[in-house]
Amino acid sequence: MKRRPSGLQRGLRWIAWLAFLGVAIWKSDSTSFGGLEFLALAVAVAITVWCLAKPMGPHKVDLTSPAQVRGEFSSRTNWAWVLVGALLTVAGVGATGAIVYDLSSGRADVGDVLTDIGVFIEGWFAEIFTKGFYDAELEKTRAYALAILLIPGLLLLWYNLIPLRHRGKRFLVDDFGEVRTKVRDGWRSLQPQRFTTATADGTTITFDGARGEPKLVLPQHRVYSVQHGVRLTDKLSAAFFTEHLTARGFTVEESGPAGFTAHRNDGSPTYTQPQ
Known part of the structure; x- marks a missing residue:
């Protein structure tokens, strides 16, 4: 079976690319x-x-069917792309500020900016096309294009x-297919009977409570298995919860490949909030 990179390998990869980025910024005045x-x-x-x-992490596991959705799941943020987006935004804001300042101070007009x-x-x-053999002397421009x-x-x-x-709540699916959500002191059973409706939109799955029960939100976008590190796609998440709710007395209507709206049937067992 294939393996995934270990935590040490991922950390080294992060450090290496951040070091390269830092060196590139440090030497950005070079041609x-x-x-x-x-x-x-x-x-x-x-x-x-x-x-x-040579990945040294655990064996790679692919989730392809609702029956394979087992274990603990949580939402993750792709910090690498967040960093890239932040750098692009900073560069764009800087160039935009330079354009506004130069236009307002008379250092340049609209024609100069476009040129x-x-x-x-x-x-x-x-x-790019000459693969670096031609020096366009970009450092002599004002880089408004950024x-x-x-x-x-x-x-x-x-x-x-x-x-x-x-982000929603971290959740766990046990070997019997029962769903539990993370609470401060452990795990709490989802108990769908506590809710009247459940709605999935590809980003979150929201359970609306009955008899004053608070809403419960589970993540659906960029959800990963904690044990295996493999992604639980929004479509597979919708398929799993569709089966899960249907088996527990809900009528589920699909609303797109990763969305649904589920309503509790009147004849299904109801949940009585403890006094």
């Missing part, structure tokens, strides 16, 4: 890569290849911070 940048890049690539070729953007983009593509990075930066931040904004 081309130097020996230190190439060394940092080579180390990062070598560690990444090693992690892929600088065109020169930067043309030179950037020229350096303002474009604000759009992908904000989109990356918005998309990758969804799990952080809609």
